[in-house]
Amino acid sequence: MTTAESTPELLAQWDRQYIWKPFTQMKEYAAGRQIIIDRGDGIYLYDIAGNRYIDGISSWWVNLHGHRHPVLGAALREQLDKVAHCALASLTHEPAIGLARELAAVLPPGLTRIFYSDNGSTAVEVALKMSFQYWRNLGRTDKRTFVSLANAYHGDTLGAVSVGGIEQYHALFKPLLFDTFRVPAPYCYRCPAGKRPETCRLECQQPLTDLLMEHADEICGIIVEPLVMAVAGMLVYPPAYLRRLRELADRYDVHLIADEVAVAFGRTGRMFACEHAGITPDLMCMAKGLTGGYLPLAVTAATDRIYEAFWGDYADGRTFFHGHSYTGNPLAAAIGRRNLEYFREAGIIAGLQPKVEYFQQQLQRFRELEHAGDVRGMGMIGAVEMVADRRCGEPYPADRRIGKLVADRCLETGAYLRPLGDVLYFIPPLCIENDQLDELFAIAFDAVRGVTEGREA
Numbered sequence: 402m403t404t405a406e407s408t409p410e411l412l413a414q415w416d417r418q419y420i421w422k423p424f425t426q427m428k429e430y431a432a433g434r435q436i437i438i439d440r441g442d443g444i445y446l447y448d449i450a451g452n453r454y455i456d457g458i459s460s461w462w463v464n465l466h467g468h469r470h471p472v473l474g475a476a477l478r479e480q481l482d483k484v485a486h487c488a489l490a491s492l493t494h495e496p497a498i499g500l501a502r503e504l505a506a507v508l509p510p511g512l513t514r515i516f517y518s519d520n521g522s523t524a525v526e527v528a529l530k531m532s533f534q535y536w537r538n539l540g541r542t543d544k545r546t547f548v549s550l551a552n553a554y555h556g557d558t559l560g561a562v563s564v565g566g567i568e569q570y571h572a573l574f575k576p577l578l579f580d581t582f583r584v585p586a587p588y589c590y591r592c593p594a595g596k597r598p599e600t601c602r603l604e605c606q607q608p609l610t611d612l613l614m615e616h617a618d619e620i621c622g623i624i625v626e627p628l629v630m631a632v633a634g635m636l637v638y639p640p641a642y643l644r645r646l647r648e649l650a651d652r653y654d655v656h657l658i659a660d661e662v663a664v665a666f667g668r669t670g671r672m673f674a675c676e677h678a679g680i681t682p683d684l685m686c687m688a689k690g691l692t693g694g695y696l697p698l699a700v701t702a703a704t705d706r707i708y709e710a711f712w713g714d715y716a717d718g719r720t721f722f723h724g725h726s727y728t729g730n731p732l733a734a735a736i737g738r739r740n741l742e743y744f745r746e747a748g749i750i751a752g753l754q755p756k757v758e759y760f761q762q763q764l765q766r767f768r769e770l771e772h773a774g775d776v777r778g779m780g781m782i783g784a785v786e787m788v789a790d791r792r793c794g795e796p797y798p799a800d801r802r803i804g805k806l807v808a809d810r811c812l813e814t815g816a817y818l819r820p821l822g823d824v825l826y827f828i829p830p831l832c833i834e835n836d837q838l839d840e841l842f843a844i845a846f847d848a849v850r851g852v853t854e855g856r857e858a
């Protein structure tokens with residue numbers, strides 16, 4: 402069973418034999434080629450045969466400063482020599498304290514309390530439960546559900562799925578979920594109100610306004626992915642929409658829960674997406690980039706107003722009974738703290754601005770493609786929605802697997818990309834250089850043209 406005796410063929414065989422992959426039809430995967438990654442360096446991943454792949458999606462949106470980053474690696478090694486794990490209940494430790502302080506200093510003003518968990522889904526579960534219990538602690542037992550957006554994605558655990566709206570992933574589990582109110586998503590390319598960006602007056606928010614007028618008494622909060630609905634296909638919507646959500650939440654006395662799991666830590670060009678709208682949510686979820694792609698860690702940040710509703714004598718029954726074995730793990734927290742220090746000391750956000758401009762400008766090149774229905778982006782996020790007919794935006798039939806074919810071709814030509822349906826997107830490590838971005842876009846451009854126009858690269 403040692404890897405010393407393992408050949409690439411054996412590893413591939415054992416991989417197929419033992420591992421059940423996430424979001425994967427295993428029959429399809431097993432029939433394909435197993436790409437066994439050996440190491441990473443900067444924006445690149447290398448397989449055991451020595452092939453190099455640009456990590457165009459930051460290893461599922463988590464990596465920020467590149468693989469094998471010396472600063473983050475050192476933070477991990479340092480902490481390893483102290484303690485790998487201890488519980489955060491009854492005890493505390495410097496990495497968790499340091500990271501909480503670093504976060505409080507950069508979060509939208511008013512978000513002061515840091516609750517740790519392990520991943521994006523748990524950060525969302527925590528936010529939902531906190532919001533729910535907040536109203537209970539105030540005696541508002543009528544408030545018992547949430548408003549979520551069509552096409553939303555907040556994770557794969559059942560609470561997170563309840564506020565999700567991706568048919569393909571979520572519909573099947575409906576009998577297991579709690580009911581929520583669902584309102585249309587700001588999908589500007591396929592505007593639910595039939596408007597164009599030039600004529601948009603946020604008409605798509607009318608159903609939400611109507612809903613709140615009638616049902617605010619039953620609603621704990623509105624959960625939303627700020628500015629970019631990522632899993633839905635990198636749907637980018639204007640900050641004015643988010644500002645209006647904040648106003649509506651205030652007017653109707655419901656929480657605004659910002660799920661920044663995908664967009665926090667520079668992805669949109671600012672530290673947090675909420676900054677573009679100048680708003681502070683009542684609760685904010687973070688995970689993916691928190692440790693720069695090193696270890697699982699998540700945070701749900703809350704305002705003092707929420708925190709104080711849980712404060713009291715034990716007998717008052719206001720305690721938040723929630724936690725995970727690895728809550729605030731010291732190794733992960735140490736890297737998270739160093740990650741935020743690095744943002745500050747290296748001036749990452751300021752340095753990002755010219756790169757963002759270049760990224761968004763080069764992305765426009767995809768408009769030349771016959772089957773690029775929409776090209777959209779924000780910050781260091783970009784997406785190309787591939788369609789059968791771009792005059793009317795008609796999608797490809799799902800069984801053509803256009804996205805999958807493009808992804809396969811990109812892997813052959815040196816880029817790791819994983820389209821969402823037929824939306825090819827880019828969310829590379831923030832550290833990507835302009836010439837590396839050129840290379841990534843060139844590979845993707847050729848792959849899309851090859852697949853959608855039946856041309857060879």
Ligand SMILES: *Cc1c(COP(=O)(O)O)cnc(C)c1O
Nearest residue numbers: 520521522554555556660662663
């Ligand atoms: C990825 C994601 C989650 C879930 O995070 P996991 O760490 O995969 O559980 C939640 N919300 C958003 C917006 C995400 O993109």
